[in-house]
Amino acid sequence: MIKRTSQDIRRLNRFEVLRHVYAGPGAMSRQDLAAATGLSFATVANxxxxxxxxxxxxxxxxxxxxxxxxxxxxxxxxxxxxxxGVDIAETSVHAELFDLTLAVRHSVEQSTTSWS
Incomplete structure (x- = not known):
């Protein structure tokens, strides 16, 4: 059995709250997060x-x-x-820069055939 400290539990709970905000249908209230995570409202509020x-x-x-x-x-x-994100393909390299909502901020593609 894994022994977890209070810091470990707090870190896991923080990750769970963030995961639901990222994966949720958009912005969420603290009440929605408490219901989605199973954590108490007080824990979610903190x-x-x-x-x-x-x-x-x-x-x-x-x-x-x-x-x-x-x-x-x-x-x-x-x-x-x-x-x-970088995609290295046989004939090109494609890179994209994303913000934390995963919206594309910049995109660039370069052919690798001109490198020879």
């Missing part, structure tokens, strides 16, 4: 506060609730980082 402070997530508007305060929706901060 993790969301950490991720907002680190600028990994950002507030993306509000939604009406069926009672009480409007819910703040959370989304991935696209400007927080970038990813690059």
């Amino acid at each position: 993790l969301a506060a950490e991720l907002l402070e680190a600028s990994v997530l950002l507030e993306a508007g509000r939604e009406d609730s069926s009672g009480g305060r409007p819910r703040t929706r959370l989304a991935v901060n696209a400007e927080r980082g970038a990813l690059i």
Whole structure:
């Protein structure tokens, strides 16, 4: 049996919250995240506060609730980082730069036939 520390559990919970924000249908409220992850609302609220402070997530508007305060929706901060993908084929090299929402920011293709 693997022994996990409280830091390990917190890291796994943070990953789970981020995974649902990335894979979800768009921006999600803390309540939606609690329901999707099975974590308590308090845990999700604490993790969301950490991720907002680190600028990994950002507030993306509000939604009406069926009672009480409007819910703040959370989304991935696209400007927080970038990813690059490279496809090396027989006749060309294709590279794309993505933001963290996986939107293409720049794309370039170079033929390898001119390299010989």
